[in-house]
Amino acid sequence: MRRITLVSAAVIAATLSLSACAAQPPTVGATPSPAAKAALLDTQAKSIIDDTFTVLAAADGSQDPSLLDARFAGDAVAVRAAEYAVAKAVADAPASDLPSKVQGVYVSNADTWPRVLAAVSEPPADDLTPVVYLWVQDSIQVPYTLRAWAHMIPGATLPAMAGSVDGASQLPLGETGVDPSPRAALENYVEFLRQGADSKLAADFAPDSYSKQLFTARTALAEAAASAGGAYVDTIQPDLANTYVLSTADGGALVFAPLQVSSSFSVSGATLKVSDRDAPLVLGSIVDKATYSYRDLVVLSVPAPGPNSIPSVAAAEHHLVSVKPE
Amino acid sequence: MTLRTTAIIAGVLGLLMLIAGLVANNVRPDREVVTKASIDTPVLVVGPEVIALEGLDRIAVNAKGGIEAHTARAIDASTWLKSHSATYVTGYAGWDGLATRTESGVVPASPSPSPSPSVSASPKATPTPAPSPAPSASATPQPGDPAATADYGSTDDWRSSWRGVNRVSLAAGAVAPGEVLVVYSDDGSNLGSLEFSAIRQVNDGWISPLIWIGGVLALLGAAAALSGLIDARPVQERAESWLRGRSKIGDGDSVRPGSRRERRLAGSALPEVLLDERESTGLREGGPVAVDRPDLDAPAKPTTEEGGVS
Numbered sequence: 001m002r003r004i005t006l007v008s009a010a011v012i013a014a015t016l017s018l019s020a021c022a023a024q025p026p027t028v029g030a031t032p033s034p035a036a037k038a039a040l041l042d043t044q045a046k047s048i049i050d051d052t053f054t055v056l057a058a059a060d061g062s063q064d065p066s067l068l069d070a071r072f073a074g075d076a077v078a079v080r081a082a083e084y085a086v087a088k089a090v091a092d093a094p095a096s097d098l099p100s101k102v103q104g105v106y107v108s109n110a111d112t113w114p115r116v117l118a119a120v121s122e123p124p125a126d127d128l129t130p131v132v133y134l135w136v137q138d139s140i141q142v143p144y145t146l147r148a149w150a151h152m153i154p155g156a157t158l159p160a161m162a163g164s165v166d167g168a169s170q171l172p173l174g175e176t177g178v179d180p181s182p183r184a185a186l187e188n189y190v191e192f193l194r195q196g197a198d199s200k201l202a203a204d205f206a207p208d209s210y211s212k213q214l215f216t217a218r219t220a221l222a223e224a225a226a227s228a229g230g231a232y233v234d235t236i237q238p239d240l241a242n243t244y245v246l247s248t249a250d251g252g253a254l255v256f257a258p259l260q261v262s263s264s265f266s267v268s269g270a271t272l273k274v275s276d277r278d279a280p281l282v283l284g285s286i287v288d289k290a291t292y293s294y295r296d297l298v299v300l301s302v303p304a305p306g307p308n309s310i311p312s313v314a315a316a317e318h319h320l321v322s323v324k325p326e
Numbered sequence: 327m328t329l330r331t332t333a334i335i336a337g338v339l340g341l342l343m344l345i346a347g348l349v350a351n352n353v354r355p356d357r358e359v360v361t362k363a364s365i366d367t368p369v370l371v372v373g374p375e376v377i378a379l380e381g382l383d384r385i386a387v388n389a390k391g392g393i394e395a396h397t398a399r400a401i402d403a404s405t406w407l408k409s410h411s412a413t414y415v416t417g418y419a420g421w422d423g424l425a426t427r428t429e430s431g432v433v434p435a436s437p438s439p440s441p442s443p444s445v446s447a448s449p450k451a452t453p454t455p456a457p458s459p460a461p462s463a464s465a466t467p468q469p470g471d472p473a474a475t476a477d478y479g480s481t482d483d484w485r486s487s488w489r490g491v492n493r494v495s496l497a498a499g500a501v502a503p504g505e506v507l508v509v510y511s512d513d514g515s516n517l518g519s520l521e522f523s524a525i526r527q528v529n530d531g532w533i534s535p536l537i538w539i540g541g542v543l544a545l546l547g548a549a550a551a552l553s554g555l556i557d558a559r560p561v562q563e564r565a566e567s568w569l570r571g572r573s574k575i576g577d578g579d580s581v582r583p584g585s586r587r588e589r590r591l592a593g594s595a596l597p598e599v600l601l602d603e604r605e606s607t608g609l610r611e612g613g614p615v616a617v618d619r620p621d622l623d624a625p626a627k628p629t630t631e632e633g634g635v636s
Contacts, residue, residue: 022355023527025418026380031373034399034504041485048482111401140405141479 038167039115040107045164048135048144049119053100056080060095063088073136073145074242075258075295079319082281089280098131098149099124104158106246106254109167114138116170116244118256120158129154132299132315134256136244147242148258148297150317153208158314159248159301171245171253178302182245182255185302185311186238190259193236210298210316214261221265229268230288236261251304254314261294261318274323284325293322330550337547343540350533355421357528358383363424365389365517368476369412369431372507374400376415377498384523385507386495392512393494396484403506406483407431410510415520424522476514484508495521 040048052071059067065081072080083095099121106118117135124131129152135144152158162168173183180188192201197215205211218234225232239258246254265272266289274282274290282290298316303309370387377385387393398406410431419425481487485505488496494509501507511517581588 022359022421023529025361025421025524025526026382028375028379028417031375031400032378032503034374035502039399039402039483044482044485137480137482140402140483141409143480143482 036165036167038107038109038162038164040117040164040167042105042164045105045107045117045119048117049100049102049105049133052135052144052146053098056098056100059084063095071143071145074147075297075319075321076146076148078321079148079295082319082321085280086277090277093277097124097128098133102133103130104161105164106161107164107167108170108246109162110170113140114244115144116246116256117144118246118254120152129315132158132297134244134297136242148256148295150297150299150315152315153210153313156208156301156312156314158299159250159252159254159303161246161248161254169247171247173240173243173245175245175253177251178253179305180302180311182243182253182300182302183240185253185300186240186243186255186257186298189257189298189300189311189313190236190238193259194234204310206310206312208313208316210313210318214318218263221263225265225267228270230266230270231264232266233264234261235264248301248304253302255298255300255302257298257300259294259296259298261296263292263294265290265292278320278323281320282323282325286323286325289325291324291326292320293324295319295321330554333550334547336543337545337550340540340543340545340547343536344544345540347533347537347540350530351537354530354533355526355528357525359421359524359526361418361421361424361522361524363415363426363520365413365426365520367411367413367428368511368514368516369407369410370509370517370520371403371407371412371414372509373414373416374501374504374506376417377501377505377507378503379417379498379524381524381526382498382522383525384495384497384521386493386521386523387509387517388493388519388521389511389517390492390515393490393492393509393517394512395488395494395496395507395509396481397486397501397505397507398483399485400504400506402483403508406479406508410478412508413517418522421526424520475512476510478510 048071055068055071059065059072059080063084065077065084068077068080080095086093087095101122102119103122104120106116108116110116115137117137119133119135121131121133123129131149131151133149134147136147137144171177171182173186174181188201188204192199192205193211193214195201196218197211214234218232222232237260239260243255243257245256248254268288270288272286272288272290274286278292296316296318299314300311301314302311365387372385376382387395407429408431411429412431413426413428416425416427485502486500488494509517581591
């Protein structure tokens with residue numbers, strides 16, 4: 001009896017002593033879903049924008065476009081390099097003022113690349129409209145780079161976009177959720193620009209100052225060329241490979257479309273003379289023909305399907321980058 | 327089994343409980359535990375499901391040189407990791423170690439030159455300067471060199487970042503839910519070790535009651551055992567005398583004459599019986615004696631044999 005009692009007590013004591021007092025390590029459960037679905041948080045977007053304008057300030061200081069490489073690419077480098085060339089040669093033609101303060105940032109929620117970041121600046125001056133910027137990241141290994149910018153059309157408004165928590169969806173050009181599709185809207189607008197103010201397609205778009213100025217210049221230059229026995233031809237091509245579409249909050253689309261515009265001016269039996277402002281951009285020797293190359297950005301707003309809703313141009317800018325004798 | 331035996335058995339059990347409680351208290355694990363794992367790759371990945379482990383407090387990485395820790399969306403991190411060899415932490419292997427796996431990233435090959443779709447025919451050939459051999463004396467930085475810096479590409483997609491030299495420590499709560507933590511060495515050398523600091527649940531609520539109850543039972547048993555070894559009779563006698571003294575009320579002088587107490591103290595209350603000696607009746611000694619004196623006490627009540635009521 002006594003032995004049984006002692007053995008039982010010893011077993012109890014050993015069990016209590018040797019039993020693990022600490023709970024087992026926790027096991028991995030379900031993966032928590034992220035709070036922010038956008039590709040960039042506000043802090044990330046701000047860092048990219050700030051870094052871009054830091055790079056721009058350094059390049060502007062020395063008017064050296066090679067310093068733009070860290071945060072600029074594509075048409076933006078060509079446009080700024082042309083502005084530096086003009087600014088160096090012409091006293092009263094400084095590079096355009098690109099305000100660094102932004103009042104709105106549009107981020108993508110894409111899982112793939114390329115990805116888009118857009119921003120709208122504060123108005124650089126009382127008589128100037130805000131500037132729309134477009135950044136693109138081609139892959140995760142490379143940084144976002146500024147690809148293009150354009151001043152907003154006077155009186156135009158940008159549609160509401162998804163915030164930085166959810167981010168805006170990047171839509172394909174052939175997106176069928178909007179009517180017309182981004183591709184159709186862009187191609188129709190380009191065709192409208194080609195055909196001129198009398199085009200039947202003019203009714204498909206809200207009036208905008210960009211096309212109006214293009215047509216006005218075309219008319220004047222065509223008349224001037226004709227009077228000199230020459231011709232004036234505008235060639236407009238959309239850069240579909242570098243066109244990006246973001247969905248808007250109301251189900252529409254915002255199309256960032258770079259355009260390549262070539263304006264060829266020729267005369268017969270005479271010699272062309274380019275203006276002092278354009279002279280620094282001349283590549284070669286101009287005789288009787290000059291082709292002005294532009295890298296434009298057009299931001300088309302395609303509204304959500306609804307009655308009396310037609311696409312409109314929210315921002316657009318005509319950037320001369322070179323003049324060639326051909 | 328007497329009460330003393332029961333108390334002694336309880337005391338033995340209490341002693342064992344006390345010993346067990348003290349031993350358990352001595353080997354009680356700390357609430358704060360640091361679990362380590364060695365990392366043999368330049369990149370470490372801690373997934374959101376691991377960061378969300380209950381009780382995980384801090385994550386620290388040790389290495390020689392600069393260390394950077396970043397968080398990213400899961401899709402961004404997985405894309406970035408395709409070109410980097412990394413150690414993935416998958417959870418606890420126990421409180422003494424972490425479960426990990428290593429994956430070798432495939433470094434993408436340099437893009438090969440592609441033919442340009444636009445061919446321009448130039449009427450005159452452009453002389454190309456002949457290549458001149460130019461010996462290069464620049465040394466290629468090796469991983470581990472203080473000045474060496476590995477190319478990890480853009481940092482635009484990192485959401486939060488921490489940097490340190492030789493060690494980076496961050497609170498697990500600082501990583502937003504659903505984000506992946508990526509840690510790498512600045513120079514591309516292997517990281518050293520990973521530490522998970524956690525606050526764990528320790529089931530030690532039973533130790534203190536065990537010690538106290540065991541101690542009380544042990545004392546009780548000890549008292550019972552000692553009571554069998556000590557002769558308490560003299561003490562008991564003195565205690566009884568003391569009790570008797572305490573129960574005595576007043577002294578004899580206070581007895582009221584004629585009271586029942588006086589009579590009780592005076593002795594028996596039986597009446598004194600005086601018997602005359604008689605001559606022998608011839609009966610043998612010890613037999614019945616006839617009594618005819620009228621002053622003898624008679625029963626107050628008739629007996630049943632006399633027709634009384636029983």
